[in-house]
Amino acid sequence: MKIQGKKIFLTGGAGFIGSHLARKFVNLGAEVVVYDNLSTGVKEYLKDLPNISFIKGDILDTKLLESSMKGCEIVSHHAAELEVFTGIGNTIHEMRVNIEGTLNVLNAAIKNDIQKVVYASSGGVYGQAEYTPEKETHPLMPQWPYGVAKLAGEKYCQQYTQLYGLPTVSFRYGIVxxxxxxxxxxxxxxxxxxxxxxxxxxxxxxxxxxDFVYVSDVVDANILGIENDSVSGMRFNIGGIxxxxxxxxxxxxxxxxxxxxxxxxxxxxxxxxxxxxxxxxxxxxxxxxxILDISLAREKLGYDPKxxxxxxxxxxxxxxxxxxxxxxxxxxx
Missing domain, CATH: 3.90.25.10 (UDP-galactose 4-epimerase, domain 1)
Structure with missing residues (x-):
């Protein structure tokens, strides 16, 4: 599906990757609803962008999340508890934001007849590398709560695709x-x-x-994932050069x-x-x-970090x- 003319619901849209995605979506002719609790996001990153509405909200607030998503067609889910040390010190909070929060997003997507969900996962799902570069088939043994939570989010995305027909695609990012x-x-x-x-x-x-991947390359991968209708339920490594x-x-x-x-x-x-x-x-x-092996993303999406x-x-x-x-x-x- 083409992004132009679509209405996109972007969780974490005032954050690092999210703010760059918001700009790209607008430049491609989309209308964007940014949903962010501003715990680490910076609203000023969005101040010069047209066709954006901002909602200060948390993905744990199911009622606000569901109502805010109304009328949107695509969901880009980039809200997360990011820091490894935070997760180790407060695993329950990590679980709530990154697992329960993702489930809330998926449930809201079902209720709002969303056409596709893009999920921001992490190469942290692999844990200690048994070989490099790591393919998507590498054993999944995350070493920190963050990786465990991201892996759970991937699995729920795949389940919602299988059980409810919700198109999803998951991206395992390198170090953005x-x-x-x-x-x-x-x-x-x-x-x-x-x-x-x-x-x-x-x-x-x-x-x-x-494996360092520049943020504009990550944005390009997201565009490719949204516009490709043949990768539903799949997960891809998104690394850099x-x-x-x-x-x-x-x-x-x-x-x-x-x-x-x-x-x-x-x-x-x-x-x-x-x-x-x-x-x-x-x-x-x-x-x-x-180090991530990006050959699958190259083959299926045409991903080419620059x-x-x-x-x-x-x-x-x-x-x-x-x-x-x-x-x-x-x-x-």
């Missing part, structure tokens, strides 16, 4: 980065720290590889901001804070390598420099 990214992940920490004249702190030897280790990330940031700074290596125990950067804790059960890591980081730094206060808020706290 770019303007509007929330503060708390390694790239954002490196950028903020180097921008303030301090060296980036690397945990371990920094050899862990990561940037497969970099943590040392590469640190070196790229210093190269673009202050080449005189050299990374500092630290080795705190899992869950403990860095002695060089006390506000930063090491993840429990840290992933060694995280943004190199240097280009993407340059764009994110430029955005951050325009208002460094944007990362004064840490959603993990």
């Amino acid at each position: 980065y770019g303007p509007h990214e929330w503060y708390g992940r390694v790239l954002t920490m490196f950028i903020k720290r180097v921008f303030s004249g301090k060296a980036p702190v690397i945990f371990g030897d920094g050899s862990q590889r990561r 940037a497969h970099v280790n943590v040392v590469d990330i640190a070196n790229m940031v210093t190269k673009l901001i202050d080449p005189s700074l050299k990374p500092i290596f630290d080795d705190p125990k899992p869950g403990e804070a860095s002695k060089h950067q006390p506000e930063r804790k090491r993840l429990p059960a840290e992933l060694k390598d995280f 943004i190199s890591f240097e280009e993407g980081v340059t764009k994110e730094i430029k955005w951050y420099k325009s208002d460094p206060s944007i990362w004064d808020y840490d959603p993990r706290v």
